[in-house]
Amino acid sequence: MVEEENPSSSSPSTEKEQLKQAILQISSLISVSPSIKVFTAKWQSARNKLEELFSHLAAIENCELGGRNPSLLAAVAEILATLANCGDLARQCTEFTYTGKLLMQSDLDILSAKLDSHIASLRGILAAMLAQQSHALVVSRPSLASASKDEVRFYLNDVFSRLKIGKKREALIAFNEMAREYERHIKVGVEIDGFVNLIVNFLDSHETEVQEAAAEAVSSIAGIPRGKAALVSAAAIAPLIRAVESGSELCKELAARCLVKMTENSDNVWAVSAHGGVPALLKICTGAGDSGTQLVSLACGVLKNLAAVEEIKRFMMEDGAVAGLITLAGSKGGEEAQISALDLLHIIACGDILNREAIIAHGGIRTLVGIMNPASPVSTKTREVAFRCITTICLSSVTSCLALGFADHILHFLRFGEAPPVQELALKACFWLSGASDCAKKMMGEAGYMDVLVELLESKSFDIREIAGETLSNMLVLSKNRKRFVQNDENVVVLMRLIDPEQGNNKVLLSILASLSRSNSARKKMLCSGYLKNIDKLAEDDAKEIVRKLSFTRFQNVFNVFWHS
Template identity: 85%
Template structure:
């Protein structure tokens, strides 16, 4: 029986072979820079030699317990290839090769062998044939005192771990430092091949690796240079694949990355070219089990994509309108807001899309959200109202039929301050839509409520209420109805303040009312005529002229002297 081989001796031999290979590669990289022929092929070989030395250096730091036949065979083959590489480098340096075509062929074969060795080392590590528990790992630099060189050194170590198959561990390390200090992202982007390698892991069958890779590319996309590098690394296609079939977390990170990347309109077409539009629409249209966060992010990506007219048309043809209406009706506040915001964006300045939204029940959905009985947030109602003002430019009758005016009036009377302001804006929009809308609002009781807002501390509230009421009073029936409330004229006259410059909206309303005989009588009898007299505005002079004309002159003079 032969003598049993000593494990410690085998490990020592493997260490020596690794050192020998590392030294030879280092020497070859140095020599390759001085070669003046076939420079492109030697540059390609040099990049592969640099990757190979990173693998070998990382493996050298692993614990080699006993003989490892796979590793020994791989290193032996590498040494043979390095010897051949040295011979080719010598002949190219000395111009002693027999022919250009033959040397080109030899260099191509060398490149293929280097690719094979890199793949072999990755396979050895991925198969768990090396002991990782005692592997040397560079400590993370201190967040507050790390220099640029410290950051680069640490990232090079992360890069090495990525190359030899310690994907999850290395990606977690990168994500941790990226959250703390954006310098890690900026410097990592500048390391040749770093981003490309991370992008490759988006297609990993290991769910955890895919998730941390998606988080990494999302962080990288937060910086303009990162977007460009991700695009050149071919990140768009794998990101779309992850959004379609990844885990919940990896989908969210990938969608967030796509949203950041499509902020640049140049990248929009790349997403479309890789089938991103149907994939993203499928999530919105058939929301299914998609989480709220993912739905919001996907709507954000589609909003960026819709900036291109052709893509927006494709979205509509592929069912975006119906899907977004359904989404806005069936999900919670955050998803509703995202769906409504996207609807508003694609409908802006596009009559055909507005008609499509109306045809598919968009007005009913929007008015339903404005219903006080709907359990939605103020923010959701704000976005819904913005949609209404965009979509219903010529369909205010439909809004009125569905009870929109009643909803607004309810919020004017009973809503909190923020909701009341929203209701005021809605009142102003509806009032300006048509005389029919003015009449409906007058019959519903808007005018008496609007008077109360004319004395608000907020200048904006006073202005909106004043303009809305002034517009409503252009309608004779509304003037008649307004005057029927004896207190309305008195309150308006009382609010006039000669000491303040905030009378414009009040005077505008009184000018409209002064067209009514009944209103003029009540102005004369209000006891506040002197407030008008002291005002120098043209509107005040017009009111005085109307009050002092014809059969009102004598009555006016009596009040004026009192």
């Protein structure tokens, strides 16, 4: 009788051969499994576990087997037996030779449980082996540009294994490098059971580098829809807020960036508020320079998403958000942070008169008008956002705005704003002012706006011509402005000359001329302009009315001449 060989007496070469045999068998089964057309869900689960098993075996194979390892040999022997069973089940399912569905389902469940047991066993063996080595080899990253989903999954399973055995920093760096290069592969990691949860756990790590790497990984995961859902399931919001509060500057930025992405979904807004996110984020925004510009901007971005909920917006107000944001908006701490603060103020002011009054009471209008000052060293983009705030906050406080020199600032940009965006912004502000109140119209007329607007009627830009015309039309509703307008002989001549019978865009100009035709002096200047034929050729109602009034004036002139002769 031949004595059965004791596994513990096997040589290292035998261990390597059996390990290689197991790896080859798993590889073969992974290749075959997609062709199985029955019990697909169970085979997909088995395939995922085979891939994880493959990852562990490959990692063990990369370790130096310096002597006999009875635990490993026993584990591999059991794995080979399970793989033989798996191959037999795969053959039956491929050839449809199984005896019954219920029996096959039971066999597949038993197979799945055995694979789980093998994975857990190898995980412990690998951890013990790596603990004895100062450096552990990592499975080579595939060429991501051409890698199949299976190759990426295999690589990420190896990353996952290393996370579990304590190689946190190296594994997280490997994942982040992959995520930066090919974002589309992130979803493969999200599909690995437990992968996201484990990364989220490292957000509370006391090792700065590990915490930063985990924050970057979580931010990448939040960049895909499925990733956001996975992070919510992994309860990521609370550790993210803790990272924002107490992490390094980089960790805070990465965590805040992740929260910006997650709060784009209103379902997650309440979770951020419930975990104390509002005070933590406001502290960053109003910390008087304690945080970097990028972090402040991101914190404002999260709060902007949170402010979409009225109850949370009210909580921000109670927590003193306005004063700090106004200070930030008026600071020279950085354009990005300044714009973010202005954006948030605009959201807070929208649809709530009490919030607008609070902003005004804290000197908000003075700060906003100061940004519009030509002497203020800010970008056009910052001025655009400030102007949007002004139009929202000053719905009932235009007088205060004008008293602080807003109209003078706008007129300066209208006259000397060389860059088109600056001039367009000034024109939008003009149009807003001209429709705000009669007081604003009067002040604009006295300041000399109308002559500048007439010049802009000849701009090459259609948009500028249209806004300039509509602003003039608003201003000329006041009789005092009409009198002041016709005092400049050229103003009426330009309007008459610009009427083009061949074009269909005369509506605004005709509206202005119709308004002016109420004045005797304006009608006389129209008659003397030399461009009456431009109006005579038009069939619009305004044109007919203007011609009627001018005809009457002409008749009066003839009658007066006849009467006095």
